[in-house]
Amino acid sequence: MKKIIMLAFITCITISCDCYQVAEGIVIDKETKKPLKNVVVYNKNKPYNKKQTDSLGKFELSGISGGMFGCPPMKVIIEKAGYTSGEVEISSGEEKTIELEKKPAN
Template sequence: MNTFLNPFHLMKRIMLIVTLLLIVSCDGYQSICGLVIDSETKTPIEKAIIKTINPKFKAYSDKNGYFEFHNVTGFIFSDNDLTVVISKVNYINDTLNIKNGDSKLVKLIKTE
């Protein structure tokens, strides 16, 4: 009997292909957190808007200036940074690249 058509070998090949497809299609999750403060007064900035660029997620800083993102989708084998834009009325926007699992202190500068 031909080894290629042997049911045992055929099943092994199918299982290998299915396993590889599952691994390649897996989607990992990233999380980041940070603190937004006024660059001059060092006081927390509440309700600053924090947006990720790709994929698009949005959060707001709390009364203590704290923000966090959990379950931001990203490829499981990727260690790509998340690009975030922090904005607040009367402040200059700031754009940062944050690595998965990192936390950042963001100092926004007030506009004149």
């Protein structure tokens, strides 16, 4: 009986170490303040799950992440041709406005 209780306790502790992260945002052009569509965004720790912003510049990323006492911020990579790439941290549940700057002309 003690083994079953201990196993149940360990299982509860292990499950509680994961959290469901949701990071939302809008990507805009730094100069014009207009939304940018088709910007590639992804969780730095899960680069295989890339998304693109919609016509309003909006995106949403979600996933399971470890966190003993809460969800850590998600590190999000933002990339678009002709713009300087960026990395931002977004807390779970937060919606962040991200400004991308055009690369200088050569």
